[in-house]
Amino acid sequence: MTPTLGTVTGHFDSAADRLRLTDVQRTLLLGSEREVRVRFSINVGTGSALFEGYRVQHNGARGPFKGGMRFHPSVDLEETRALAALMTWKTALVDIPFGGAKGGVSCDPGRLSERQLEQLTRQLTARLVDFIGPTRDIPAPDVNTNARVMAWMMDEYSKFHGYTPAVVTGKPLDLGGSPVREAATAAGLVHVLEAALSAEGRRLRGCTAVVQGFGNVGSWTARLLHERGARVLAVADADGAIGRSTGLDVPALVSHLGAGGAIADFPGGERISREQPERTPCDVFVPAALGGLVTPEVAERLGCRLLVEGANGPVMPAADEVLRQRGIEVIPDILANAGGVVASYFEWVRNLQHVSWSEAELDAQLRERMLAAFRAVHGRARTEGTTLRQAAYELALSRVLTAVRLRGQID
Ligand code: NAD
Numbered sequence: 001m002t003p004t005l006g007t008v009t010g011h012f013d014s015a016a017d018r019l020r021l022t023d024v025q026r027t028l029l030l031g032s033e034r035e036v037r038v039r040f041s042i043n044v045g046t047g048s049a050l051f052e053g054y055r056v057q058h059n060g061a062r063g064p065f066k067g068g069m070r071f072h073p074s075v076d077l078e079e080t081r082a083l084a085a086l087m088t089w090k091t092a093l094v095d096i097p098f099g100g101a102k103g104g105v106s107c108d109p110g111r112l113s114e115r116q117l118e119q120l121t122r123q124l125t126a127r128l129v130d131f132i133g134p135t136r137d138i139p140a141p142d143v144n145t146n147a148r149v150m151a152w153m154m155d156e157y158s159k160f161h162g163y164t165p166a167v168v169t170g171k172p173l174d175l176g177g178s179p180v181r182e183a184a185t186a187a188g189l190v191h192v193l194e195a196a197l198s199a200e201g202r203r204l205r206g207c208t209a210v211v212q213g214f215g216n217v218g219s220w221t222a223r224l225l226h227e228r229g230a231r232v233l234a235v236a237d238a239d240g241a242i243g244r245s246t247g248l249d250v251p252a253l254v255s256h257l258g259a260g261g262a263i264a265d266f267p268g269g270e271r272i273s274r275e276q277p278e279r280t281p282c283d284v285f286v287p288a289a290l291g292g293l294v295t296p297e298v299a300e301r302l303g304c305r306l307l308v309e310g311a312n313g314p315v316m317p318a319a320d321e322v323l324r325q326r327g328i329e330v331i332p333d334i335l336a337n338a339g340g341v342v343a344s345y346f347e348w349v350r351n352l353q354h355v356s357w358s359e360a361e362l363d364a365q366l367r368e369r370m371l372a373a374f375r376a377v378h379g380r381a382r383t384e385g386t387t388l389r390q391a392a393y394e395l396a397l398s399r400v401l402t403a404v405r406l407r408g409q410i411d
Contacts, residue, residue: 007292008086008313012029025401025410029400032084036055036056040053054076058099059088059100060099061407064133065098065100065101066137066140067084067101068145069104071105071143071144072143083102084101084102087100088100089393089397090333092397093335103128121156129156129161138166138167140169140340147172151175154168170347171347176351178347181344186216187367191367191374192370192374204228207231208281209222209285209286210284211235211286213236214236214257218288233248234276235248235253236274239262241264242264243277279303282305283306285307286308288310293311294319296318304328306328306330309332312337331388335373342369346362
């Protein structure tokens with residue numbers, strides 16, 4: 001499940017109400033600037049198969065559109081619109097000069113050979129070639145797309161426009177990719193979490209945490225929490241869950257999975273039900289799996305004091321209210337998981353300027369951006385007496401509105 005347009009609209013509406021936006025401003029900021037739908041076929045061995053792809057460019061007032069390209073059977077225009085809007089608010093909130101976009105192809109990449117996947121990527125790119133580009137729209141990896149797919153996209157685009165690495169981010173290192181992209185979303189999340197704890201006079205070292213989802217965001221988050229002295233009491237993925245009351249040895253768990261093991265078979269912990277991590281009393285719960293998994297029922301039984309949204313839209317709107325009533329603070333997705341797009345921004349700048357930075361420099365810059373965004377959101381929430389999510393949306397919307405106005409797109 002991914003966030004629906006309804007979820008995004010709900011958060012948008014309450015921010016728009018408090019900012020007293022006019023109807024025209026609301027319509028302009030919520031709707032997509034451009035929606036491209038493409039159809040093409042590739043040869044799948046038994047003949048030609050048709051595919052439909054989308055690129056939704058939500059708002060480009062603050063810079064070129066930016067967002068992932070996903071290959072998944074659930075991809076449709078409605079989902080793509082919601083995810084594109086989230087990117088607009090995220091890029092505005094962390095103050096990088098991009099707008100928001102998302103795209104994808106409705107397909108099951110597990111049923112395609114490497115060669116078919118390449119054909120699909122090239123066909124998609126050729127049809128989008130007039131709409132993307134380093135100053136127009138810069139795709140990135142998303143669900144089921146990776147550095148390899150980005151390399152094909154870059155190559156196809158470069159056939160039309162000459163060598164253009166800055167047309168996509170998340171490329172392989174040898175094509176101008178970033179050494180910090182893989183861990184960047186989790187690194188950004190942990191920087192923000194440390195700042196949130198520090199605002200309450202607390203430290204991450206010694207805190208207890210539970211992580212739901214053990215893919216890119218979840219596994220890196222667990223690793224970084226462990227490295228910084230937090231105890232990871234339980235983790236879950238789609239197949240099972242594991243817990244240990246004194247804290248899991250996360251590097252050992254990562255090695256176990258790397259060697260082909262399953263979470264539930266990890267010898268360094270107790271196999272538990274998939275619901276148990278949610279109930280585990282802890283300081284921090286990080287949903288880093290899919291959208292919509294924290295329903296109102298889950299919110300009622302969560303054992304944490306603070307919830308940090310690693311996934312996009314993991315908390316359903318009705319669950320948000322339950323968490324508020326239970327006094328569980330939520331660090332919203334558009335702040336908590338923005339580290340990935342910040343790292344993509346560094347990659348784009350590096351490609352445009354033909355310069356490179358060390359990993360340490362990139363980490364320091366990522367931290368600085370994430371902390372600046374946290375301070376802005378936290379400060380506003382405290383001054384206005386709102387939740388962090390409300391403050392984050394208000395800040396993001398007002399920044400986009402300012403850009404729209406300055407560009408003369410609206411009175
Ligand atoms: P991923 O596919 O690498 O990992 C997803 C994980 O969730 C897997 O371990 C899967 O087994 C697990 N999972 C699925 N259903 C589950 C369930 N019901 N209970 C527990 N675990 C379950 O994906 P990812 O790249 O880590 O992204 C995760 C989320 O973070 C998505 O919402 C994505 O949109 C968001 N996000 C990712 C990035 C990034 O840089 N990868 C950046 C921003 C936001």
